[in-house]
Amino acid sequence: MVEKIYPIAIIGSGIAGLTASIYASRYQIEHLIIGEIPGGIMSESVVVENFPGFKSITGLDLAKRLKEQVLSYKPTWEYDSAVKIKEEKNNFVISTKNQKEFKAHFLILATGTKRRKLGVSGEKELIGKGVHSCVTCDGYFYKDKNVLIVGGGDAGVTAALSITNLAKKVYLLNNLDKLTAMPFWQEKLKTKKNVEIILNNNVKKFVGKDFLEKVILEKSHNGKNELIVDGVFVEIGADPNTDLAKSLNLKLDKRDFLQVGCDQKSSHNRVYGAGDASSGSNHFHQMLTAASEGAIAIDAIYQEIQKS
Ligand SMILES: Cc1cc2nc3c(=O)[nH]c(=O)nc-3n(C[C@H](O)[C@H](O)[C@H](O)COP(=O)(O)OP(=O)(O)OC[C@H]3O[C@@H](n4cnc5c(N)ncnc54)[C@H](O)[C@@H]3O)c2cc1C
Structure with a gap:
Protein backbone atom coordinates (compact mmCIF):
# COMPACT_ATOMS: atom_id res chain seq x y z
CA MET A 1 0.00 0.00 0.00
CA VAL A 2 1.30 3.46 -0.90
CA GLU A 3 1.64 5.59 2.21
CA LYS A 4 -0.59 8.68 2.21
CA ILE A 5 1.33 11.94 2.44
CA TYR A 6 -0.75 15.12 2.39
CA PRO A 7 0.91 17.99 0.53
CA ILE A 8 -0.25 20.30 3.37
CA ALA A 9 -1.50 19.79 6.91
CA ILE A 10 -3.23 22.75 8.56
CA ILE A 11 -3.16 22.58 12.34
CA GLY A 12 -5.98 24.62 13.89
CA SER A 13 -9.48 25.30 12.60
CA GLY A 14 -9.89 28.94 13.55
CA ILE A 15 -10.38 31.57 10.86
CA ALA A 16 -6.66 31.44 9.93
CA GLY A 17 -6.64 27.67 9.39
CA LEU A 18 -10.03 27.57 7.67
CA THR A 19 -9.18 30.43 5.29
CA ALA A 20 -5.98 28.54 4.45
CA SER A 21 -8.21 25.56 3.64
CA ILE A 22 -10.45 27.63 1.34
CA TYR A 23 -7.44 28.95 -0.56
CA ALA A 24 -5.82 25.49 -0.74
CA SER A 25 -9.07 24.07 -2.13
CA ARG A 26 -9.23 26.79 -4.75
CA TYR A 27 -5.58 26.18 -5.73
CA GLN A 28 -6.58 22.50 -5.88
CA ILE A 29 -3.94 21.47 -3.35
CA GLU A 30 -5.01 18.44 -1.35
CA HIS A 31 -4.78 19.16 2.34
CA LEU A 32 -5.69 17.96 5.80
CA ILE A 33 -7.21 20.14 8.52
CA ILE A 34 -6.68 19.05 12.12
CA GLY A 35 -8.85 21.05 14.50
CA GLU A 36 -11.68 20.45 16.93
CA ILE A 37 -13.49 23.80 17.06
CA PRO A 38 -14.78 25.12 13.72
CA GLY A 39 -14.05 28.84 13.71
CA GLY A 40 -11.89 28.66 16.86
CA ILE A 41 -12.03 31.62 19.22
CA MET A 42 -14.27 33.73 16.97
CA SER A 43 -17.27 31.80 18.28
CA GLU A 44 -16.70 33.62 21.57
CA SER A 45 -17.16 37.08 20.03
CA VAL A 46 -20.53 38.40 21.10
CA VAL A 47 -20.74 40.72 18.16
CA VAL A 48 -18.39 41.45 15.27
CA GLU A 49 -18.73 44.84 13.65
CA ASN A 50 -15.42 45.19 11.82
CA PHE A 51 -15.36 42.23 9.46
CA PRO A 52 -15.82 43.57 5.92
CA GLY A 53 -19.13 42.68 4.34
CA PHE A 54 -21.03 42.39 7.61
CA LYS A 55 -22.31 45.49 9.39
CA SER A 56 -22.90 43.35 12.45
CA ILE A 57 -22.77 39.59 12.94
CA THR A 58 -22.28 37.29 15.92
CA GLY A 59 -19.03 35.33 16.09
CA LEU A 60 -21.04 32.11 16.19
CA ASP A 61 -22.90 32.97 13.01
CA LEU A 62 -19.69 33.92 11.21
CA ALA A 63 -18.07 30.64 12.34
CA LYS A 64 -21.08 28.68 11.04
CA ARG A 65 -20.88 30.39 7.65
CA LEU A 66 -17.13 29.81 7.48
CA LYS A 67 -17.51 26.11 8.27
CA GLU A 68 -20.16 25.74 5.53
CA GLN A 69 -17.90 27.50 3.02
CA VAL A 70 -14.93 25.28 3.91
CA LEU A 71 -16.95 22.05 3.77
CA SER A 72 -18.40 22.98 0.36
CA TYR A 73 -14.95 22.14 -1.08
CA LYS A 74 -14.93 18.76 0.75
CA PRO A 75 -11.48 18.91 2.35
CA THR A 76 -10.27 16.19 4.73
CA TRP A 77 -11.02 17.46 8.22
CA GLU A 78 -10.03 15.53 11.33
CA TYR A 79 -11.92 16.86 14.36
CA ASP A 80 -8.93 16.20 16.56
CA SER A 81 -5.84 17.91 18.01
CA ALA A 82 -2.21 17.48 17.08
CA VAL A 83 -0.22 16.46 20.16
CA LYS A 84 3.17 15.76 18.61
CA ILE A 85 4.90 16.58 15.34
CA LYS A 86 8.25 15.20 14.28
CA GLU A 87 10.21 15.52 11.09
CA GLU A 88 10.94 12.31 9.23
CA LYS A 89 12.91 12.43 6.01
CA ASN A 90 11.19 15.08 3.92
CA ASN A 91 7.85 15.03 5.73
CA PHE A 92 6.21 15.72 9.05
CA VAL A 93 4.57 12.99 11.09
CA ILE A 94 1.65 14.32 13.12
CA SER A 95 0.29 12.34 16.07
CA THR A 96 -3.12 13.29 17.41
CA LYS A 97 -5.05 13.16 20.65
CA ASN A 98 -7.24 10.38 19.19
CA GLN A 99 -4.09 8.36 18.57
CA LYS A 100 -4.05 8.73 14.82
CA GLU A 101 -1.01 9.51 12.72
CA PHE A 102 -0.80 11.61 9.56
CA LYS A 103 2.01 12.62 7.25
CA ALA A 104 2.36 15.92 5.44
CA HIS A 105 5.02 17.68 3.41
CA PHE A 106 4.16 21.29 4.34
CA LEU A 107 2.70 22.45 7.65
CA ILE A 108 0.63 25.48 8.54
CA LEU A 109 0.51 26.15 12.26
CA ALA A 110 -2.66 28.15 12.93
CA THR A 111 -3.09 27.22 16.57
CA GLY A 112 -4.22 30.56 17.98
CA THR A 113 -3.91 31.55 21.61
CA LYS A 114 -5.02 30.44 25.06
CA ARG A 115 -6.67 32.71 27.61
CA ARG A 116 -4.37 34.17 30.25
CA LYS A 117 -5.18 33.45 33.88
CA LEU A 118 -4.68 35.75 36.85
CA GLY A 119 -2.77 33.06 38.75
CA VAL A 120 -4.25 34.08 42.10
CA SER A 121 -5.39 31.89 44.97
CA GLY A 122 -8.80 30.27 44.45
CA GLU A 235 -10.59 38.86 30.27
CA ILE A 236 -6.91 39.79 30.43
CA GLY A 237 -5.58 38.66 27.09
CA ALA A 238 -3.99 35.54 25.76
CA ASP A 239 -0.70 33.72 25.11
CA PRO A 240 0.20 31.91 21.88
CA ASN A 241 -0.23 28.14 21.49
CA THR A 242 3.28 27.51 20.25
CA ASP A 243 4.29 24.29 22.05
CA LEU A 244 4.30 22.36 18.76
CA ALA A 245 6.44 25.07 17.18
CA LYS A 246 8.84 24.88 20.12
CA SER A 247 9.10 21.10 19.79
CA LEU A 248 10.12 21.59 16.14
CA ASN A 249 12.77 24.12 17.26
CA LEU A 250 11.16 26.88 15.21
CA LYS A 251 12.19 30.43 15.94
CA LEU A 252 9.79 32.27 18.27
CA ASP A 253 9.78 35.98 18.96
CA LYS A 254 10.38 37.57 22.38
CA ARG A 255 6.75 36.99 23.38
CA ASP A 256 6.73 33.35 22.23
CA PHE A 257 4.78 33.95 19.01
CA LEU A 258 5.88 31.94 15.98
CA GLN A 259 8.28 34.19 14.06
CA VAL A 260 7.20 34.48 10.43
CA GLY A 261 8.22 36.55 7.43
CA CYS A 262 5.92 38.52 5.14
CA ASP A 263 5.16 35.24 3.31
CA GLN A 264 4.18 33.64 6.68
CA LYS A 265 7.15 31.26 6.41
CA SER A 266 8.76 30.29 9.73
CA SER A 267 12.44 29.51 10.32
CA HIS A 268 11.75 26.10 8.68
CA ASN A 269 11.30 26.08 4.88
CA ARG A 270 8.23 23.85 5.02
CA VAL A 271 6.46 25.29 8.07
CA TYR A 272 4.25 28.36 7.88
CA GLY A 273 2.41 30.18 10.64
CA ALA A 274 -0.92 32.02 10.41
CA GLY A 275 -3.24 33.92 12.71
CA ASP A 276 -2.96 34.83 16.37
CA ALA A 277 -0.20 32.29 17.09
CA SER A 278 2.19 33.98 14.66
CA SER A 279 4.12 37.23 14.72
CA GLY A 280 2.45 38.27 11.44
CA SER A 281 0.47 41.47 10.75
CA ASN A 282 2.46 43.35 13.39
CA HIS A 283 0.73 41.25 16.09
CA PHE A 284 -2.59 42.85 15.16
CA HIS A 285 -4.80 39.96 16.22
CA GLN A 286 -8.04 40.27 14.33
CA MET A 287 -10.23 37.98 12.25
CA LEU A 288 -9.32 39.88 9.11
CA THR A 289 -5.56 39.62 9.67
CA ALA A 290 -5.78 35.94 10.72
CA ALA A 291 -7.76 35.16 7.55
CA SER A 292 -5.27 37.11 5.39
CA GLU A 293 -2.32 35.27 6.91
CA GLY A 294 -3.95 31.90 6.17
CA ALA A 295 -4.43 32.96 2.55
CA ILE A 296 -0.88 34.30 2.22
CA ALA A 297 0.59 31.09 3.67
CA ILE A 298 -1.22 28.98 1.07
CA ASP A 299 -0.22 31.28 -1.76
CA ALA A 300 3.43 31.10 -0.64
CA ILE A 301 3.29 27.28 -0.45
CA TYR A 302 1.65 27.18 -3.88
CA GLN A 303 4.58 29.22 -5.28
CA GLU A 304 7.01 26.76 -3.67
CA ILE A 305 5.17 23.75 -5.12
CA GLN A 306 5.22 25.37 -8.57
CA LYS A 307 9.03 25.74 -8.37
CA SER A 308 9.65 22.09 -7.51
C1 LIG B 1 -13.76 38.12 23.18
C2 LIG B 1 -13.13 38.37 21.82
C3 LIG B 1 -13.70 39.25 20.94
C4 LIG B 1 -13.10 39.48 19.70
N1 LIG B 1 -13.71 40.36 18.83
C5 LIG B 1 -13.17 40.54 17.62
C6 LIG B 1 -13.83 41.40 16.65
O1 LIG B 1 -14.87 42.00 16.94
N2 LIG B 1 -13.26 41.54 15.43
C7 LIG B 1 -12.10 40.88 15.07
O2 LIG B 1 -11.66 41.03 13.93
N3 LIG B 1 -11.46 40.10 15.95
C8 LIG B 1 -11.96 39.90 17.20
N4 LIG B 1 -11.33 39.09 18.10
C9 LIG B 1 -10.04 38.46 17.69
C10 LIG B 1 -10.27 37.29 16.75
O3 LIG B 1 -11.32 36.48 17.26
C11 LIG B 1 -8.99 36.48 16.58
O4 LIG B 1 -7.93 37.35 16.20
C12 LIG B 1 -9.12 35.40 15.50
O5 LIG B 1 -10.35 34.72 15.61
C13 LIG B 1 -7.95 34.42 15.64
O6 LIG B 1 -8.07 33.38 14.72
P1 LIG B 1 -6.98 32.22 14.65
O7 LIG B 1 -7.46 31.28 13.61
O8 LIG B 1 -5.63 32.77 14.52
O9 LIG B 1 -7.00 31.54 16.08
P2 LIG B 1 -8.14 30.77 16.88
O10 LIG B 1 -9.47 31.24 16.53
O11 LIG B 1 -7.71 30.81 18.30
O12 LIG B 1 -8.03 29.28 16.32
C14 LIG B 1 -7.00 28.41 16.62
C15 LIG B 1 -7.59 27.04 16.82
O13 LIG B 1 -6.53 26.10 16.87
C16 LIG B 1 -6.85 25.15 17.87
N5 LIG B 1 -5.63 24.47 18.27
C17 LIG B 1 -4.68 24.87 19.15
N6 LIG B 1 -3.73 23.94 19.26
C18 LIG B 1 -4.09 22.93 18.43
C19 LIG B 1 -3.52 21.66 18.12
N7 LIG B 1 -2.39 21.26 18.71
N8 LIG B 1 -4.15 20.85 17.24
C20 LIG B 1 -5.30 21.26 16.63
N9 LIG B 1 -5.89 22.45 16.90
C21 LIG B 1 -5.29 23.26 17.78
C22 LIG B 1 -7.50 25.99 18.96
O14 LIG B 1 -8.27 25.18 19.82
C23 LIG B 1 -8.37 26.91 18.12
O15 LIG B 1 -9.62 26.34 17.87
C24 LIG B 1 -11.90 38.83 19.35
C25 LIG B 1 -11.32 37.92 20.24
C26 LIG B 1 -11.92 37.69 21.48
C27 LIG B 1 -11.29 36.71 22.44
Whole structure:
Protein backbone atom coordinates (compact mmCIF):
# COMPACT_ATOMS: atom_id res chain seq x y z
CA MET A 1 0.00 0.00 0.00
CA VAL A 2 1.30 3.46 -0.90
CA GLU A 3 1.64 5.59 2.21
CA LYS A 4 -0.59 8.68 2.21
CA ILE A 5 1.33 11.94 2.44
CA TYR A 6 -0.75 15.12 2.39
CA PRO A 7 0.91 17.99 0.53
CA ILE A 8 -0.25 20.30 3.37
CA ALA A 9 -1.50 19.79 6.91
CA ILE A 10 -3.23 22.75 8.56
CA ILE A 11 -3.16 22.58 12.34
CA GLY A 12 -5.98 24.62 13.89
CA SER A 13 -9.48 25.30 12.60
CA GLY A 14 -9.89 28.94 13.55
CA ILE A 15 -10.38 31.57 10.86
CA ALA A 16 -6.66 31.44 9.93
CA GLY A 17 -6.64 27.67 9.39
CA LEU A 18 -10.03 27.57 7.67
CA THR A 19 -9.18 30.43 5.29
CA ALA A 20 -5.98 28.54 4.45
CA SER A 21 -8.21 25.56 3.64
CA ILE A 22 -10.45 27.63 1.34
CA TYR A 23 -7.44 28.95 -0.56
CA ALA A 24 -5.82 25.49 -0.74
CA SER A 25 -9.07 24.07 -2.13
CA ARG A 26 -9.23 26.79 -4.75
CA TYR A 27 -5.58 26.18 -5.73
CA GLN A 28 -6.58 22.50 -5.88
CA ILE A 29 -3.94 21.47 -3.35
CA GLU A 30 -5.01 18.44 -1.35
CA HIS A 31 -4.78 19.16 2.34
CA LEU A 32 -5.69 17.96 5.80
CA ILE A 33 -7.21 20.14 8.52
CA ILE A 34 -6.68 19.05 12.12
CA GLY A 35 -8.85 21.05 14.50
CA GLU A 36 -11.68 20.45 16.93
CA ILE A 37 -13.49 23.80 17.06
CA PRO A 38 -14.78 25.12 13.72
CA GLY A 39 -14.05 28.84 13.71
CA GLY A 40 -11.89 28.66 16.86
CA ILE A 41 -12.03 31.62 19.22
CA MET A 42 -14.27 33.73 16.97
CA SER A 43 -17.27 31.80 18.28
CA GLU A 44 -16.70 33.62 21.57
CA SER A 45 -17.16 37.08 20.03
CA VAL A 46 -20.53 38.40 21.10
CA VAL A 47 -20.74 40.72 18.16
CA VAL A 48 -18.39 41.45 15.27
CA GLU A 49 -18.73 44.84 13.65
CA ASN A 50 -15.42 45.19 11.82
CA PHE A 51 -15.36 42.23 9.46
CA PRO A 52 -15.82 43.57 5.92
CA GLY A 53 -19.13 42.68 4.34
CA PHE A 54 -21.03 42.39 7.61
CA LYS A 55 -22.31 45.49 9.39
CA SER A 56 -22.90 43.35 12.45
CA ILE A 57 -22.77 39.59 12.94
CA THR A 58 -22.28 37.29 15.92
CA GLY A 59 -19.03 35.33 16.09
CA LEU A 60 -21.04 32.11 16.19
CA ASP A 61 -22.90 32.97 13.01
CA LEU A 62 -19.69 33.92 11.21
CA ALA A 63 -18.07 30.64 12.34
CA LYS A 64 -21.08 28.68 11.04
CA ARG A 65 -20.88 30.39 7.65
CA LEU A 66 -17.13 29.81 7.48
CA LYS A 67 -17.51 26.11 8.27
CA GLU A 68 -20.16 25.74 5.53
CA GLN A 69 -17.90 27.50 3.02
CA VAL A 70 -14.93 25.28 3.91
CA LEU A 71 -16.95 22.05 3.77
CA SER A 72 -18.40 22.98 0.36
CA TYR A 73 -14.95 22.14 -1.08
CA LYS A 74 -14.93 18.76 0.75
CA PRO A 75 -11.48 18.91 2.35
CA THR A 76 -10.27 16.19 4.73
CA TRP A 77 -11.02 17.46 8.22
CA GLU A 78 -10.03 15.53 11.33
CA TYR A 79 -11.92 16.86 14.36
CA ASP A 80 -8.93 16.20 16.56
CA SER A 81 -5.84 17.91 18.01
CA ALA A 82 -2.21 17.48 17.08
CA VAL A 83 -0.22 16.46 20.16
CA LYS A 84 3.17 15.76 18.61
CA ILE A 85 4.90 16.58 15.34
CA LYS A 86 8.25 15.20 14.28
CA GLU A 87 10.21 15.52 11.09
CA GLU A 88 10.94 12.31 9.23
CA LYS A 89 12.91 12.43 6.01
CA ASN A 90 11.19 15.08 3.92
CA ASN A 91 7.85 15.03 5.73
CA PHE A 92 6.21 15.72 9.05
CA VAL A 93 4.57 12.99 11.09
CA ILE A 94 1.65 14.32 13.12
CA SER A 95 0.29 12.34 16.07
CA THR A 96 -3.12 13.29 17.41
CA LYS A 97 -5.05 13.16 20.65
CA ASN A 98 -7.24 10.38 19.19
CA GLN A 99 -4.09 8.36 18.57
CA LYS A 100 -4.05 8.73 14.82
CA GLU A 101 -1.01 9.51 12.72
CA PHE A 102 -0.80 11.61 9.56
CA LYS A 103 2.01 12.62 7.25
CA ALA A 104 2.36 15.92 5.44
CA HIS A 105 5.02 17.68 3.41
CA PHE A 106 4.16 21.29 4.34
CA LEU A 107 2.70 22.45 7.65
CA ILE A 108 0.63 25.48 8.54
CA LEU A 109 0.51 26.15 12.26
CA ALA A 110 -2.66 28.15 12.93
CA THR A 111 -3.09 27.22 16.57
CA GLY A 112 -4.22 30.56 17.98
CA THR A 113 -3.91 31.55 21.61
CA LYS A 114 -5.02 30.44 25.06
CA ARG A 115 -6.67 32.71 27.61
CA ARG A 116 -4.37 34.17 30.25
CA LYS A 117 -5.18 33.45 33.88
CA LEU A 118 -4.68 35.75 36.85
CA GLY A 119 -2.77 33.06 38.75
CA VAL A 120 -4.25 34.08 42.10
CA SER A 121 -5.39 31.89 44.97
CA GLY A 122 -8.80 30.27 44.45
CA GLU A 123 -8.86 30.83 40.66
CA LYS A 124 -8.09 27.25 39.64
CA GLU A 125 -10.48 25.74 42.21
CA LEU A 126 -13.39 28.03 41.26
CA ILE A 127 -13.13 27.82 37.47
CA GLY A 128 -16.66 27.15 36.24
CA LYS A 129 -17.95 27.75 39.77
CA GLY A 130 -18.28 31.50 39.60
CA VAL A 131 -14.97 32.21 37.86
CA HIS A 132 -15.09 32.16 34.05
CA SER A 133 -13.20 33.32 30.98
CA CYS A 134 -15.91 33.61 28.36
CA VAL A 135 -18.91 35.92 28.67
CA THR A 136 -20.44 34.59 25.45
CA CYS A 137 -20.32 31.05 26.79
CA ASP A 138 -21.30 31.55 30.44
CA GLY A 139 -22.72 35.08 30.73
CA TYR A 140 -26.31 33.90 30.60
CA PHE A 141 -25.98 32.26 34.05
CA TYR A 142 -25.69 35.75 35.54
CA LYS A 143 -29.02 37.21 34.45
CA ASP A 144 -30.03 39.88 37.02
CA LYS A 145 -26.92 39.17 39.08
CA ASN A 146 -23.77 41.11 39.98
CA VAL A 147 -20.60 40.37 38.05
CA LEU A 148 -17.00 41.49 37.90
CA ILE A 149 -15.10 41.67 34.63
CA VAL A 150 -11.33 41.72 35.05
CA GLY A 151 -9.45 43.48 32.24
CA GLY A 152 -9.70 46.91 30.68
CA GLY A 153 -8.57 46.08 27.13
CA ASP A 154 -10.82 45.27 24.16
CA ALA A 155 -11.66 41.81 25.52
CA GLY A 156 -12.63 43.14 28.97
CA VAL A 157 -14.61 46.13 27.78
CA THR A 158 -16.52 44.23 25.07
CA ALA A 159 -17.27 41.50 27.63
CA ALA A 160 -18.56 44.14 30.06
CA LEU A 161 -20.66 45.74 27.32
CA SER A 162 -22.22 42.47 26.32
CA ILE A 163 -23.25 41.56 29.85
CA THR A 164 -24.65 44.97 30.83
CA ASN A 165 -28.00 44.13 29.25
CA LEU A 166 -28.24 40.92 31.23
CA ALA A 167 -26.61 41.46 34.62
CA LYS A 168 -27.91 43.76 37.35
CA LYS A 169 -24.55 45.39 38.07
CA VAL A 170 -21.23 45.09 36.25
CA TYR A 171 -17.92 45.99 37.90
CA LEU A 172 -15.03 46.43 35.46
CA LEU A 173 -11.60 46.21 37.07
CA ASN A 174 -8.30 47.21 35.48
CA ASN A 175 -4.83 47.21 37.00
CA LEU A 176 -3.86 50.43 35.16
CA ASP A 177 -5.08 53.98 35.79
CA LYS A 178 -7.17 53.92 32.57
CA LEU A 179 -8.90 51.52 30.21
CA THR A 180 -6.95 50.53 27.11
CA ALA A 181 -9.81 49.30 24.91
CA MET A 182 -10.51 50.98 21.56
CA PRO A 183 -12.11 54.42 22.08
CA PHE A 184 -15.21 53.20 20.22
CA TRP A 185 -15.86 50.56 22.92
CA GLN A 186 -15.04 52.96 25.77
CA GLU A 187 -17.58 55.48 24.45
CA LYS A 188 -20.23 52.77 24.25
CA LEU A 189 -19.46 51.72 27.82
CA LYS A 190 -20.06 55.27 29.06
CA THR A 191 -23.68 55.01 27.93
CA LYS A 192 -24.34 52.07 30.26
CA LYS A 193 -25.83 52.97 33.63
CA ASN A 194 -25.10 49.74 35.52
CA VAL A 195 -21.30 49.74 35.09
CA GLU A 196 -18.82 50.76 37.77
CA ILE A 197 -15.18 51.02 36.72
CA ILE A 198 -12.46 50.23 39.27
CA LEU A 199 -8.98 51.35 38.21
CA ASN A 200 -5.49 50.86 39.68
CA ASN A 201 -6.51 47.72 41.50
CA ASN A 202 -6.03 43.95 41.22
CA VAL A 203 -7.67 40.75 42.33
CA LYS A 204 -5.75 39.30 45.29
CA LYS A 205 -7.77 36.11 45.66
CA PHE A 206 -11.09 34.43 45.04
CA VAL A 207 -12.90 33.06 48.06
CA GLY A 208 -15.56 30.36 48.05
CA LYS A 209 -16.09 26.81 49.19
CA ASP A 210 -18.18 25.20 46.46
CA PHE A 211 -18.91 28.40 44.54
CA LEU A 212 -17.45 31.91 44.44
CA GLU A 213 -18.51 33.93 47.48
CA LYS A 214 -16.34 37.03 47.24
CA VAL A 215 -13.34 38.62 45.59
CA ILE A 216 -10.51 40.05 47.69
CA LEU A 217 -8.93 43.10 46.08
CA GLU A 218 -5.35 44.27 46.55
CA LYS A 219 -6.43 47.81 47.44
CA SER A 220 -9.61 49.04 49.01
CA HIS A 221 -12.53 50.15 46.89
CA ASN A 222 -15.27 52.28 48.47
CA GLY A 223 -13.64 51.61 51.84
CA LYS A 224 -13.57 47.82 51.49
CA ASN A 225 -11.01 45.44 50.08
CA GLU A 226 -13.59 42.86 49.11
CA LEU A 227 -16.24 42.74 46.44
CA ILE A 228 -19.29 40.53 46.75
CA VAL A 229 -20.27 39.37 43.28
CA ASP A 230 -22.03 36.31 41.85
CA GLY A 231 -19.61 35.76 39.01
CA VAL A 232 -16.25 36.89 37.62
CA PHE A 233 -15.02 36.90 34.05
CA VAL A 234 -11.26 37.10 33.58
CA GLU A 235 -10.59 38.86 30.27
CA ILE A 236 -6.91 39.79 30.43
CA GLY A 237 -5.58 38.66 27.09
CA ALA A 238 -3.99 35.54 25.76
CA ASP A 239 -0.70 33.72 25.11
CA PRO A 240 0.20 31.91 21.88
CA ASN A 241 -0.23 28.14 21.49
CA THR A 242 3.28 27.51 20.25
CA ASP A 243 4.29 24.29 22.05
CA LEU A 244 4.30 22.36 18.76
CA ALA A 245 6.44 25.07 17.18
CA LYS A 246 8.84 24.88 20.12
CA SER A 247 9.10 21.10 19.79
CA LEU A 248 10.12 21.59 16.14
CA ASN A 249 12.77 24.12 17.26
CA LEU A 250 11.16 26.88 15.21
CA LYS A 251 12.19 30.43 15.94
CA LEU A 252 9.79 32.27 18.27
CA ASP A 253 9.78 35.98 18.96
CA LYS A 254 10.38 37.57 22.38
CA ARG A 255 6.75 36.99 23.38
CA ASP A 256 6.73 33.35 22.23
CA PHE A 257 4.78 33.95 19.01
CA LEU A 258 5.88 31.94 15.98
CA GLN A 259 8.28 34.19 14.06
CA VAL A 260 7.20 34.48 10.43
CA GLY A 261 8.22 36.55 7.43
CA CYS A 262 5.92 38.52 5.14
CA ASP A 263 5.16 35.24 3.31
CA GLN A 264 4.18 33.64 6.68
CA LYS A 265 7.15 31.26 6.41
CA SER A 266 8.76 30.29 9.73
CA SER A 267 12.44 29.51 10.32
CA HIS A 268 11.75 26.10 8.68
CA ASN A 269 11.30 26.08 4.88
CA ARG A 270 8.23 23.85 5.02
CA VAL A 271 6.46 25.29 8.07
CA TYR A 272 4.25 28.36 7.88
CA GLY A 273 2.41 30.18 10.64
CA ALA A 274 -0.92 32.02 10.41
CA GLY A 275 -3.24 33.92 12.71
CA ASP A 276 -2.96 34.83 16.37
CA ALA A 277 -0.20 32.29 17.09
CA SER A 278 2.19 33.98 14.66
CA SER A 279 4.12 37.23 14.72
CA GLY A 280 2.45 38.27 11.44
CA SER A 281 0.47 41.47 10.75
CA ASN A 282 2.46 43.35 13.39
CA HIS A 283 0.73 41.25 16.09
CA PHE A 284 -2.59 42.85 15.16
CA HIS A 285 -4.80 39.96 16.22
CA GLN A 286 -8.04 40.27 14.33
CA MET A 287 -10.23 37.98 12.25
CA LEU A 288 -9.32 39.88 9.11
CA THR A 289 -5.56 39.62 9.67
CA ALA A 290 -5.78 35.94 10.72
CA ALA A 291 -7.76 35.16 7.55
CA SER A 292 -5.27 37.11 5.39
CA GLU A 293 -2.32 35.27 6.91
CA GLY A 294 -3.95 31.90 6.17
CA ALA A 295 -4.43 32.96 2.55
CA ILE A 296 -0.88 34.30 2.22
CA ALA A 297 0.59 31.09 3.67
CA ILE A 298 -1.22 28.98 1.07
CA ASP A 299 -0.22 31.28 -1.76
CA ALA A 300 3.43 31.10 -0.64
CA ILE A 301 3.29 27.28 -0.45
CA TYR A 302 1.65 27.18 -3.88
CA GLN A 303 4.58 29.22 -5.28
CA GLU A 304 7.01 26.76 -3.67
CA ILE A 305 5.17 23.75 -5.12
CA GLN A 306 5.22 25.37 -8.57
CA LYS A 307 9.03 25.74 -8.37
CA SER A 308 9.65 22.09 -7.51
C1 LIG B 1 -13.76 38.12 23.18
C2 LIG B 1 -13.13 38.37 21.82
C3 LIG B 1 -13.70 39.25 20.94
C4 LIG B 1 -13.10 39.48 19.70
N1 LIG B 1 -13.71 40.36 18.83
C5 LIG B 1 -13.17 40.54 17.62
C6 LIG B 1 -13.83 41.40 16.65
O1 LIG B 1 -14.87 42.00 16.94
N2 LIG B 1 -13.26 41.54 15.43
C7 LIG B 1 -12.10 40.88 15.07
O2 LIG B 1 -11.66 41.03 13.93
N3 LIG B 1 -11.46 40.10 15.95
C8 LIG B 1 -11.96 39.90 17.20
N4 LIG B 1 -11.33 39.09 18.10
C9 LIG B 1 -10.04 38.46 17.69
C10 LIG B 1 -10.27 37.29 16.75
O3 LIG B 1 -11.32 36.48 17.26
C11 LIG B 1 -8.99 36.48 16.58
O4 LIG B 1 -7.93 37.35 16.20
C12 LIG B 1 -9.12 35.40 15.50
O5 LIG B 1 -10.35 34.72 15.61
C13 LIG B 1 -7.95 34.42 15.64
O6 LIG B 1 -8.07 33.38 14.72
P1 LIG B 1 -6.98 32.22 14.65
O7 LIG B 1 -7.46 31.28 13.61
O8 LIG B 1 -5.63 32.77 14.52
O9 LIG B 1 -7.00 31.54 16.08
P2 LIG B 1 -8.14 30.77 16.88
O10 LIG B 1 -9.47 31.24 16.53
O11 LIG B 1 -7.71 30.81 18.30
O12 LIG B 1 -8.03 29.28 16.32
C14 LIG B 1 -7.00 28.41 16.62
C15 LIG B 1 -7.59 27.04 16.82
O13 LIG B 1 -6.53 26.10 16.87
C16 LIG B 1 -6.85 25.15 17.87
N5 LIG B 1 -5.63 24.47 18.27
C17 LIG B 1 -4.68 24.87 19.15
N6 LIG B 1 -3.73 23.94 19.26
C18 LIG B 1 -4.09 22.93 18.43
C19 LIG B 1 -3.52 21.66 18.12
N7 LIG B 1 -2.39 21.26 18.71
N8 LIG B 1 -4.15 20.85 17.24
C20 LIG B 1 -5.30 21.26 16.63
N9 LIG B 1 -5.89 22.45 16.90
C21 LIG B 1 -5.29 23.26 17.78
C22 LIG B 1 -7.50 25.99 18.96
O14 LIG B 1 -8.27 25.18 19.82
C23 LIG B 1 -8.37 26.91 18.12
O15 LIG B 1 -9.62 26.34 17.87
C24 LIG B 1 -11.90 38.83 19.35
C25 LIG B 1 -11.32 37.92 20.24
C26 LIG B 1 -11.92 37.69 21.48
C27 LIG B 1 -11.29 36.71 22.44
